[in-house]
Amino acid sequence: MNFINGLTILLVYQLVGEIAVRFFAVPVPGPVLGMLLLFATLLVRKSADASVDSASRGLLSHLSLLFVPAGVGMVAHLDRISDEWLSIALALVLSTGITMAVTAGVMLGISRLMHSRGRHDA
Amino acid sequence: MRDGGLNELWVYLSASPLLWLTLTLVAYGLAYRVYRFANDNPLLHPVVLAVAVLIAVLLFTDTTYQDYFNGAQFVHFLLGPATVALAVPLYQQLSKLRRMWLPILLATLAGIVVAALSAMLIARLLGASVQTQISLAPKSVTAPVAMGISEKIGGLPSLTAVLVVLTGILGAVLGTKLFQLLRIRDDSVKGIAMGVTAHGIGTARAFQVSAEMGAFSGLAMAISALFSALVLPGLLEWLGLLA
Numbered sequence: 001m002n003f004i005n006g007l008t009i010l011l012v013y014q015l016v017g018e019i020a021v022r023f024f025a026v027p028v029p030g031p032v033l034g035m036l037l038l039f040a041t042l043l044v045r046k047s048a049d050a051s052v053d054s055a056s057r058g059l060l061s062h063l064s065l066l067f068v069p070a071g072v073g074m075v076a077h078l079d080r081i082s083d084e085w086l087s088i089a090l091a092l093v094l095s096t097g098i099t100m101a102v103t104a105g106v107m108l109g110i111s112r113l114m115h116s117r118g119r120h121d122a
Numbered sequence: 123m124r125d126g127g128l129n130e131l132w133v134y135l136s137a138s139p140l141l142w143l144t145l146t147l148v149a150y151g152l153a154y155r156v157y158r159f160a161n162d163n164p165l166l167h168p169v170v171l172a173v174a175v176l177i178a179v180l181l182f183t184d185t186t187y188q189d190y191f192n193g194a195q196f197v198h199f200l201l202g203p204a205t206v207a208l209a210v211p212l213y214q215q216l217s218k219l220r221r222m223w224l225p226i227l228l229a230t231l232a233g234i235v236v237a238a239l240s241a242m243l244i245a246r247l248l249g250a251s252v253q254t255q256i257s258l259a260p261k262s263v264t265a266p267v268a269m270g271i272s273e274k275i276g277g278l279p280s281l282t283a284v285l286v287v288l289t290g291i292l293g294a295v296l297g298t299k300l301f302q303l304l305r306i307r308d309d310s311v312k313g314i315a316m317g318v319t320a321h322g323i324g325t326a327r328a329f330q331v332s333a334e335m336g337a338f339s340g341l342a343m344a345i346s347a348l349f350s351a352l353v354l355p356g357l358l359e360w361l362g363l364l365a
Contacts, residue, residue, distance in 0.1 A: 010203040017206070028351045029270030031205035036348065038209035048210050056207030059200060063322045064169050065150045066201045067265050069194035071173035071287050072146075073280030075180055076187045080254065080281070087248030091258055092285065095241035096292045096319055097300060099262060102236045103342075104306050104315040107229035111311075114224065 006055025013038045136185060142193025149175045164294040164327060169287050187280075201266035205347070208264075212344040215337055218310070226314060226338075230345045231353070233318035237262035238354055242363055257281040259358060260350060261289045264321040267347040275355050275364055286321065293320020294327035313338025318346050 017034030020026065026033060042048055048056075059066075074081065081088065135141045153171035160166045180190055191198070212219075219226070241258040250258075257277035260268035265286045272282035293316060301312050309332050316324040317339035325343055329336030358364050 007203060010206045013206045014202045028348075029205075029267055031202045032267055032270070032348055032351045034202075034206040035209045035212075035344070038206055039212055042209060042213040043216075048213060053210060055203075056210040059204040059207045060211070060322075063204060064167070064326070065147075065172075066197060066204055067169050067283065067287050068146055068150055068172045068176070069191060069198040070201075070265060070269065070280060070283030071169055072176045072180070072190060072194065073187060074173065074284040075177045075190075077278065077281045077284070080251075081284075084245075084250050084254055087245050087250040088254065088258070088285070090248060091241045091245040091250070092261065092288055092292055093296075094244050095237060095258075095261070096289055096296060098240045099233050099237040099319045100293065100297060100300055100315045101304060103229050103233035103318045104301070104304065104311050106232040107225045107311050107314050108306070108308070110225040110228050111222070 002051045002054045003058055006049070006051035006053070006058075009049070009052050010034075010038075010055055010059075013041075136183065136189065139193035139196070142185075142190045143196055144193075145179065146172070146176065146194045146197055149179075162330060164291055164323075167287075167291050167294070167323065169323070170291060173284075173287070201269075205264070205266045208340075208344045208347065211337070211340045215341045218338070219341065222310070226341070226345065229314055230318050230342055231349060233262070233315070233342075234346055234350050234353065235357065237319065238350075238358065239361075239363075242358075253278060254281070256358075256364060258285055259363075260354060261285040262293075262319050262321060262346070263350045263354075264343055264347050267351055271351060271354055275358060287323070290320045290323025293324040297324060297327065298331065309335040310338045314342040317342025321346070 013034040014031050017032070017037060018030030021028060021030045021033055149172040150168060153168035153175065156171055157163070157166050157168045180187070238259040241261055242255045245255045245258050256275055257272055259275065259277065260271040260282060263271065263286065265283055268282050268286045269279040272279045297316050297320065306312055312331070313328050313335040316328045316335065321343045325336060325339040328339035
């Protein structure tokens, strides 16, 4: 019953998110707004309900499964992928490496900056 | 007579959601076992194996994606509540989030922009079509959000889903080597870079390295999902990359 209760709560947040997105014409997918609203609720309540915790654990522990139907959608794009495979492959590999290096670099740089400034202040 | 019976049975089964829903779960279950058997080798990621097997079945039986999706949509639907569920791990990292919010936020924002622009520009330089470039833009964002963004900016959501999965696998495979090469040792930094670049698949890999790296990767994935949805469509339109 715990899982069902938790799933119900997640769906209610998604539904509220979907409605709000359409109502206010916000440029965000409904589930993302639902996530934000749930996060805000957790901040106020200061803890996650056991049922929400169990449902989110259940869904997120096999997140990969949920990608499968969309991934099979590749079957509709086999022509495009075989035509453009080289540009797609290089874009993916190079961009993945560049993104990782830049993200890590910015995080290290700003942390060091804050750290050294903190020392000067102290 | 017997042949006609089998034929009728196939006509019934192939049009019912039950067959394709069940096959999706069976294919994933088998793929997951192979993956575990291969010591979680990211090249044998269960999504890759399951998708390959299912595509082979569809091509062999001459089934359209629409017929397949009528059954598989029940699994696909759960991406919505799964996105909402990301609020829970995010909340569990609240104390780290409070302490390091500025570097995490700026690194994540930089990562989002670099991921989208580098992929689009490299693809453009190599002559990829505009629709492929647009579908590449949200490739580092977790699938449900990436598909929503792709739809919004005029890409192909199903192509984006494939590119997202491939990016996740690449990040999981290349990440640890790259961090070694760049001499990055801090698990929180590695986690943020992994989560921004390779979303859930990278996060699963990060948890194999350490709990700290996994937690930060999950955090980066959630922040990136939120900010990508808010920032990417407007930024790309402003840069004139969507035309």
